[in-house]
Amino acid sequence: MPRRIARLCAALLAATATGALAQPGTADLTAIPFEQLLDMEVQTASRFQQKASRAPSAVRVITADDIRRHGWRTLAQALESLPGLHVSDDRGYTFLGARGILRPGDFGTRFLLLVDGHRMNDPVYSQGPVGWEFPLDVELIERIEYVPGPGSALYGSNAFFGVINVMTRDAASVERGELDLIAGSQGQRAVRASLAVRGALGETLLSADVTRSAGDDLALPVYADETGDGVARGLDGMRARRLFVRHRSGDLNLSLIAGQRTKDIPTANYEQVFGAPGSDIDDRWAVLGVDWTRALSPVTDAYVQGRLLDFRYVGNYVYEVINRDVARGRSLAVETGLVTRAFERHVIAAGVEVVVKRDVDQRNFDPAPYEVHLDSHQAAERVGVYLNDEWSWTPDWSLSTGLRLDSEDGGNVRLNPRLALVGTLRPGTTLKAITGRAFRAPNAYERYYEAQGPGGQRANPGLGAEHIRTVELLLSHELGAATQVDVGVYSYRLHNLISLVEDGEMLTLRNAATASSKGLETSLLHRWSGGVQLRASYAYAKVDGWEEHGQPVNSPRHLAKAYVTAPLGETVSLALGSRYTSRRATRDGTVGGATVTDANLLWAVPGSRLELALGVENLFDRRYADPVGPEFLPDAIPRRGRAAHLDLLWRF
Numbered sequence: 001m002p003r004r005i006a007r008l009c010a011a012l013l014a015a016t017a018t019g020a021l022a023q024p025g026t027a028d029l030t031a032i033p034f035e036q037l038l039d040m041e042v043q044t045a046s047r048f049q050q051k052a053s054r055a056p057s058a059v060r061v062i063t064a065d066d067i068r069r070h071g072w073r074t075l076a077q078a079l080e081s082l083p084g085l086h087v088s089d090d091r092g093y094t095f096l097g098a099r100g101i102l103r104p105g106d107f108g109t110r111f112l113l114l115v116d117g118h119r120m121n122d123p124v125y126s127q128g129p130v131g132w133e134f135p136l137d138v139e140l141i142e143r144i145e146y147v148p149g150p151g152s153a154l155y156g157s158n159a160f161f162g163v164i165n166v167m168t169r170d171a172a173s174v175e176r177g178e179l180d181l182i183a184g185s186q187g188q189r190a191v192r193a194s195l196a197v198r199g200a201l202g203e204t205l206l207s208a209d210v211t212r213s214a215g216d217d218l219a220l221p222v223y224a225d226e227t228g229d230g231v232a233r234g235l236d237g238m239r240a241r242r243l244f245v246r247h248r249s250g251d252l253n254l255s256l257i258a259g260q261r262t263k264d265i266p267t268a269n270y271e272q273v274f275g276a277p278g279s280d281i282d283d284r285w286a287v288l289g290v291d292w293t294r295a296l297s298p299v300t301d302a303y304v305q306g307r308l309l310d311f312r313y314v315g316n317y318v319y320e321v322i323n324r325d326v327a328r329g330r331s332l333a334v335e336t337g338l339v340t341r342a343f344e345r346h347v348i349a350a351g352v353e354v355v356v357k358r359d360v361d362q363r364n365f366d367p368a369p370y371e372v373h374l375d376s377h378q379a380a381e382r383v384g385v386y387l388n389d390e391w392s393w394t395p396d397w398s399l400s401t402g403l404r405l406d407s408e409d410g411g412n413v414r415l416n417p418r419l420a421l422v423g424t425l426r427p428g429t430t431l432k433a434i435t436g437r438a439f440r441a442p443n444a445y446e447r448y449y450e451a452q453g454p455g456g457q458r459a460n461p462g463l464g465a466e467h468i469r470t471v472e473l474l475l476s477h478e479l480g481a482a483t484q485v486d487v488g489v490y491s492y493r494l495h496n497l498i499s500l501v502e503d504g505e506m507l508t509l510r511n512a513a514t515a516s517s518k519g520l521e522t523s524l525l526h527r528w529s530g531g532v533q534l535r536a537s538y539a540y541a542k543v544d545g546w547e548e549h550g551q552p553v554n555s556p557r558h559l560a561k562a563y564v565t566a567p568l569g570e571t572v573s574l575a576l577g578s579r580y581t582s583r584r585a586t587r588d589g590t591v592g593g594a595t596v597t598d599a600n601l602l603w604a605v606p607g608s609r610l611e612l613a614l615g616v617e618n619l620f621d622r623r624y625a626d627p628v629g630p631e632f633l634p635d636a637i638p639r640r641g642r643a644a645h646l647d648l649l650w651r652f
Contacts, residue, residue, distance in 0.1 A: 034527050038484050044114070044145040044165040046388055046400065047154055047349040048339040053430045055147075056390075056400040056420030058474050058488055058521075062144040064169070069565050070575045071600030071615035071647065072138060073182075076130040079164065081563055082146055083486075083521045083537035086556055086581055087130075088626040090637050091218065091236060091267050092281055094131025098148065098161040099492065099517050100541025100555045104629030105500040110440055110466075112151060112159040115166045115257060118289045121158050122311035123329030123358050126443040128158070132240050135259025135285040137192055137209045139180060140244055142169045149490075150438030150470050153402035153418035156353065156384045157441040160468055168255070170246050171196040171203035177652050180209075184615075184645025187214025187237070202249025211240040216640040218266040222633050223274040232266035232275050236640075253291040260284045269631045270456075276318045284312040300340040303351075307333045321366050323373075325451075329444070331358040337386075347390040355382040355408075360444040364451045373456075376448045382408035396424040402436075414439050414465065428478035440466040446498055446509045458508040466511075467495045483526045492517040497546065502630050515546040536562040551585040554627040558582035558593075571604040586627040586635035594624035613647040 038053075045055035052059050060082050072078045076094045080087045088095045088102055096108055113120040113128030115136065121128050129135070144166050151159030174196040182190035192209035215236025224230035242259040262282045268274035290306040308331075315325035337351020358381065364374035386404035393399070402418040418436035425431055442463035450459035472490040479485060492515075499512040519541035527533045539559040546552040560580040567573050578597040583590050600615040618641060625636035 034482055037527075038478065038525070042145050044163055045147045046347075046390060046402075047337070047351070047386075048347060050347075050390075053424075053476065054398065054422055056402075056418065056422060056432065056434060057147045057149055058432070058472075058486065060146045060148070062146070064142050064173075067138050067141060068613075069573055069600065069602055070563070070577060070598070071602070071613055071645075073615075073645075074131050075134045075136075075138060075141075075144075075166070077598075078138065078141075078144060079130060079146065080579065081535070081561060081577060083523045083561070084148065084519075084539040084541070084559065085146075086559055088554060089131070089639060090269075090626065090628050090632070091215075092263055092265050092269070093133065096128075096130050097554070099490065099519055099521075099539070100543040100557065101161070101492075101494075101515070101517055101546075101552070102554050103497075103499060103546075104554055104627055105631065109158060109443065110160040112155050112157075112163045113166070114155075114164065115287070116168055116253075116255060116289060116291070117165065117305065118255075118287060118307045119309070119333070120285070120287065122285070123309065123331045124311060124313065124327045124360050124362065124443065125445045126158055126440075128164070129283070129285070132211070132238055132263070133259075133261045133283045133285075135242050135257050135261075135287075136166070136168070136244060137207065137242055139178075139192060140169050140194070140205075140207055142167045142173065149434060149472060150416070150418065150436040150468055152406075152414075152416035152438035153404050153436055154349075154386050154388060156382075156386075156404060156406045156416075157408070157439060157465075160438050160440045160466065168244070168246060169205060170248055171198060171205040174205060175651065179650045179652070181648045182211075182645055185643050186216055186640070187212065188643070188645050189213070202247055202252075204245065204247040207244040209240075209242050211238070213238050215264070215266075216643075218638065220267070220274070220634050220637075223268065227275045230274075232268075235264050235266035235275070235277060235279070237264040238262070251293050253289075255289040255291075256287070257289075258284075258286040267628075267632060267637060269628075270317060271633075272318045278316060278322065279318045280316050282312075282314040284310075286310040296338070297342075299342050300338060302338040303336065305335040307331075307335075309333075321368065323364065323366055323451075326361075326363040326365075327445070328361045329359070332356045345392050347392075349386075349388045351386055353382075353384040353386075355380075357381070360448075362444065362449055364449075373451050374449065376444075376450075378444050378448060380408065382406065398422050406439075408441060412441075412465070430474075430476045432472075432474040432476075434470070434472045434474070436470055438468050438470075440498075442466075442498060442509075452506075456506050458503055458506055460509050463498060463509060464496055464511050466497050469493045469495075482528070483524070486521075486523045488521045490517075490519055490521075499546075500629050500631070507630060513546050515543060515552070517541055517543045530567070532564065532566040534562065534564050536560075553586060554584050556582045556584050556593075571606055573602045575600045575602070581624075584627055587630065588635045591625045591627060591636045594622050596620075596622050596624070609651045611647075611649040611651075613649070614644070615647065616642065616644045618642045 045057045108128035109126040111128045147163040151163040177195040180192040190211040194207035197204045218232045221230045240261040245256040247254040265279040288308040293303045311329045313327040317323040333355045335353040339349045360378045362376040365372045384406045388402040390400045400420040406414045420434040474488040476486045494515045496511045497513045521539045523537040543552045543555045563577040565575045580595045582593040597619045603612045621642040625638045
């Protein structure tokens with residue numbers, strides 16, 4: 001493993017050096033000053049604006065410029081570039097893991113996903129969508145803030161491993177409009193149109209996009225006896241369409257995010273017929289958000305936020321007859337709070353969140369002949385109250401204390417604290433010591449879903465919440481004017497974990513285990529005088545206790561990443577990104593480690609408003625696979641091979 005990491009870093013450093021020598025000058029592609037890049041303003045870690053160096057977390061920021069230059073097309077691709085995060089894909093959904101932990105079958109429930117501060121985790125599965133099911137084109141993202149570690153002290157349930165806050169663009173980021181056309185291998189086709197409208201009532205950004213792809217053939221040798229060669233052909237297609245509206249008028253913001261993603265399923269999970277067409281899943285999100293902010297005084301700001309979320313899911317499963325899963329979740333939430341600096345050396349944020357209504361319907365049936373297997377309906381409410389105080393007793397040292405009380409599920413009350421000491425040891429060197437606790441409440445699917453028969457699932461209404469306790473120590477140091485190094489160590493203790501387990505011929509969910517994760521994360525940011533920039537990281541995680549025997553499933557012990565952006569003239573830039581993931585245990589064995597490299601060449605056509613990008617994912621066509629859960633016959637599903645796309649963006 002160390003040799004592979006060394007080769008990875010050497011290759012990218014060589015590319016960096018070549019770019020730096022070839023192009024001593026830069027233009028707009030490296031417009032962000034390096035000192036600003038080192039210490040950006042963030043707001044998610046404490047619920048108020050502050051420098052990243054003062055935030056009570058190892059907060060990470062991904063900008064719109066990062067997304068465009070690397071050619072990332074999903075939220076997962078952007079997040080995978082961050083230290084300690086890794087991604088799995090089972091040809092149906094994309095999953096995000098942190099610090100060595102990503103259980104097969106976990107639909108992103110242990111991350112809280114926000115868009116402009118509005119919760120996106122759905123009311124049925126608590127899913128935080130990060131793949132193509134995410135209902136927003138990543139080209140509409142202004143920045144992403146990732147706050148690792150427990151966030152329940154401010155945000156409640158699901159803020160278990162971290163909080164992801166996606167901040168969207170508004171009309172001010174568009175002169176008049178944009179037209180984006182994409183075509184590529186594996187049948188990729190996409191078009192996006194965005195328009196800025198300005199008037200006496202404010203300014204509005206309107207955007208709509210459509211994406212289609214044919215996917216890749218999938219070879220699963222375990223099915224060779226059924227089909228002759230065990231290959232599912234033409235069954236990996238995907239269709240997505242999305243709508244985004246954001247209106248701003250003074251202190252008032254209105255937003256609408258709506259998306260539908262339909263994905264063909266080639267894997268025959270849940271004991272379906274392999275190679276038969278007709279197996280697919282359809283996810284729909286619609287989120288209407290209202291935000292009002294007002295300065296009550298020179299030192300106090302208040303906000304009111306409302307959110308209406310409607311989530312729908314339909315899954316068609318191919319057996320001797322078609323079986324259909326249908327789920328719908330609706331939630332209405334209101335939140336209000338304030339941030340005040342009225343007390344000397346203190347910044348206090350406090351607020352109340354009320355989920356006024358949360359309705360969940362789950363059905364499972366055979367359409368023909370019609371037979372109902374599940375018809376479940378639940379309703380719930382939730383109230384959360386939080387308080388966070390940042391006390392700066394000297395200009396260089398501060399103590400951040402956060403506490404939140406949540407009452408949900410008919411009276412279950414949970415109290416989650418966070419304590420962080422942040423100090424400047426000397427100019428350019430910052431120390432952070434953080435401890436906290438978080439929880440994840442079981443969702444409606446985990447408690448109430450039931451489908452009888454082989455491959456089905458038993459309900460478990462008695463599921464309890466998961467809990468985590470963490471301790472983390474972070475050191476950030478600037479090496480000169482163009483380099484920053486971060487080093488962090490952490491210890492996680494997880495209790496009452498919900499896992500999908502086999503129960504005879506069926507599956508069920510239980511609070512089955514405890515676990516621990518201890519590890520190290522390091523990162524490096526460097527910019528050469530010619531504008532070439534390197535982001536590199538290494539993460540080590542040792543997870544124990546989840547499995548009865550052996551190494552936890554889908555838990556990489558080593559992650560190494562390096563991302564380089566280099567200007568190749570006044571109007572051209574090249575971005576390279578490589579990720580090494582060490583071997584991971586599966587249910588029955590292991591999958592080997594893999595290094596995957598992506599590339600993106602971006603050209604701003606001189607004398608025009610056109611940008612042309614050529615992107616290649618999995619540049620060297622590396623064959624690798626991700627571990628999957630017991631609902632699949634194989635214990636790992638292969639990833640797709642190399643794919644290229646051409647992106648033409650016209651700004652008008």
